[in-house]
Amino acid sequence: MLSLKDLSYLVALDELGHFGKAAEACHVTQPTLSGQLKKLESQLGVRLIERGSKKVILTHVGLKIAQRAKVMVLQAHEMEEFARASKAPLTGRLKLAIIPSLAP
Amino acid sequence: MLSLKDLSYLVALDELGHFGKAAEACHVTQPTLSGQLKKLESQLGVRLIERGSKKVILTHVGLKIAQRAKVMVLQAHEMEEFARASKAPLTGRLKLAIIPSLAP
DNA sequence: TAAAAATACTCCATAGGTATTTTAT
């Protein structure tokens, strides 16, 4: 099954255009990111990255997949945020109450 | 990071209302599904399943999360489908040609 | 030749399984 983590690697590569930088941004090493993207390509059965060119560039399908991936990764973050928010419904109010220096 | 597989377990449980059936639908065993959902709850920091009731029922947040999860799992399938379609652009046409019984 | 990506391998964290116990009808 597709992994959100792998999809986030593709998004990072698309945005940074560099395996090393993308890996750093994802807090993994370059070989790890490289290997997982290779796995993703085989899972989807399509080439995502254009090899043998001067710059790291995604294929046409690669770009489309990256777009969709970006949406899904964002939704995952929103889900986490939603869960966090549902835990502490009074946070907004409390913030006003627990900062003494704000009281006139 | 959240896993699409775990999210699909939650969707299955929501739809089938039964750990065993959900596990079967996901091609895993009941303890595996049970354990992964427990992990998901700890990742999100919220209780997703109402325990100690007569029927398997999701909490309020659990239902909301399951809704979002369903969308994301669907998008993953659409992504796979998109990749498949981009490999064989003539599939649609061919389908009409290879089913003899549909010809009047 | 100097950088960046790909390979080769090693390791270990954890997803998943089997066996069993606990908990609710």
Next chain:
DNA sequence: ATAAAATACCTATGGAGTATTTTTA
């Protein structure tokens, strides 16, 4: 009493790291 979920424990797959070897600009 019985079906279903939780727990305990074990195994093995694969995600991630280090070291090294291609590439290509």
